[in-house]
Amino acid sequence: MSKPQRHAIFMAAVLGAFLVIRPGTAGAFSSGPLDGLTNAPGEGNCTGCHASFPLNSGTGTLEVLGLPALYTPGSAYLVEIRLADPAAARWGFEFTIIDGQGDSQGSLSPVDGNTQVSTGGAFGRTYAKHTSAGTNPGQTGQNSWTVSWTAPPAGAGGLGLFVAGNAANGNGTNSGDRIYATDFIMAEENLSAASLPGPVAELMPCFPNPFNPRTVVSFELAEDAGVSLTVFDVRGLQVRTLHRGDLPAGVHRFVWQGDDAAGRPQPSGLYIARLTGPDGRDLSAPVKMTLAR
Missing domain, CATH: 2.60.40.4060 (Reeler domain)
Structure with a gap:
């Protein structure tokens, strides 16, 4: 096959x-x-x-x-x-x-x-x-x-x-x-931020993707930093914040259960994870993930 x-x-x-x-x-x-x-x-x-x-x-x-x-x-x-x-x-x-x-x-x-x-x-x-x-x-x-x-x-x-x-x-x-x-x-x-020149952080592909009912969103910080990891829908509306606060340098993983901040299951479709700093600017390129219920 x-x-x-x-x-x-x-x-x-x-x-x-x-x-x-x-x-x-x-x-x-x-x-x-x-x-x-x-x-x-x-x-x-x-x-x-x-x-x-x-x-x-x-x-x-x-x-x-x-x-x-x-x-x-x-x-x-x-x-x-x-x-x-x-x-x-x-x-x-x-x-x-x-x-x-x-x-x-x-x-x-x-x-x-x-x-x-x-x-x-x-x-x-x-x-x-x-x-x-x-x-x-x-x-x-x-x-x-x-x-x-x-x-x-x-x-x-x-x-x-x-x-x-x-x-x-x-x-x-x-x-x-x-x-x-x-x-x-x-x-x-080899795909981590530590191996890349310049970036403070690297947001990695979600796994699994497509997913149901959950996916793991991972990123690596080259140095200690305050970050926010947030999920948005394709309209740009915020769905859920997975993390907000200071983290040490290294790899961090957060699970998204396909729900919003109130715990309500979200419909099938395309979603976007963004990793931003305290000023709201992206620290890495956003990643796409597909919820397939």
Whole structure:
């Protein structure tokens, strides 16, 4: 499947629904889950089979460790996925790393027998996931897995790791298991303000884009500064201020939930994020984002 075809499918899936529960998925998949269940845009998650509880309804946690806010193109990272739940006695996970167009980026490889890598699903993405050995039956409290990821060459831009974890009770069925999902958003170091001559700040492309129900707006400050991050609609009307105040130098990320200052959901359409200084002047070129409900 060509990249334009994959992009068209990705766009259609996002426009249809951000979280798609795929019918007909079966079994506990202790040897590894099906591709496409990471809760990434256009994908479902493990609650399609492990349906006893809503997503993220347990008292456990799912963490992504080992990745920086700014990744260096071509560099290798050891990504640790850590899942904890006091009621679990068997464990599973799956993650993918994609760009703003929904395509996999970089290369994944297992470092031991607890993980494996596959490519497939509706979008032909690459996934890291558990093996049978990696479920660690009988282990309580928490479990973790480590996978090697080599970042793509320069120019890939912002990337997102999307992961789902299964904190299973080990009863041999799909019932009684808790499913968790989270994500980790990274910007490309070479596209940051630190690598550009002159600018005080750099507003980065939103991720994901298009989005539903939320997107992450990131920017980097080359020095400490007072800034405002504001969302406008295509008419130029202010929708919501995501931040106003002083921030230290470095990368900052803010989530927009597609709502206004009163918490009211906004309609599908094009929106613009602006990063301005205390005098109201733009510190960086505005970025466009598309809300697709």
